[in-house]
Amino acid sequence: MKDGIHPNYREVVFVDVSNNFSFKTRSTINTRETIKWEDGNEYPLAKIETSSESHPFYTGTQKIMDTAGRVEKFRQKFGAKAGAKSSTKS
Numbered sequence: 001m002k003d004g005i006h007p008n009y010r011e012v013v014f015v016d017v018s019n020n021f022s023f024k025t026r027s028t029i030n031t032r033e034t035i036k037w038e039d040g041n042e043y044p045l046a047k048i049e050t051s052s053e054s055h056p057f058y059t060g061t062q063k064i065m066d067t068a069g070r071v072e073k074f075r076q077k078f079g080a081k082a083g084a085k086s087s088t089k090s
Contacts, residue, residue, distance in 0.1 A: 007028035008028060009026060009027070009028050010026065010027070010028075010044070011024055011025070011026055011043055012024070012025065012026065012027040012029055012031065012043060012044045012045075012046055013035050013037055013043045013044070013045050013046070014027075014046045014047075014048055014051070015035070015045060015046070015047050015048070016048055016049070016050065016051040016053055016054050017047050017048070017049060018049060018050060018054045019053055019054045021051055021053040021054065022035075023051075024037060024043065027046070029044075029046050031044040031045055031046050033045040033047075
């Protein structure tokens with residue numbers, strides 16, 4: 001590999017600010033802050049808004065929000081037709 005053209009790949013601590021979950025991994029992200037980790041060493045700190053510990057997809061708390069009533073409009077318009085098609089397949 002050529003010297004001086006690759007980013008600095010090092011261990012970095014990521015902290016999910018929504019629930020204070022932290023994990024250490026390797027990354028090339030540029031950071032300004034550092035944090036003392038469980039092993040007593042100091043690592044660059046990257047603050048993130050969501051991680052697998054807080055994201056609704058991974059936690060199972062995902063909700064479907066229908067603010068415009070689109071689902072109900074679809075059911076009113078195509079509900080009987082969609083129901084008839086599915087019953088004839090069996």
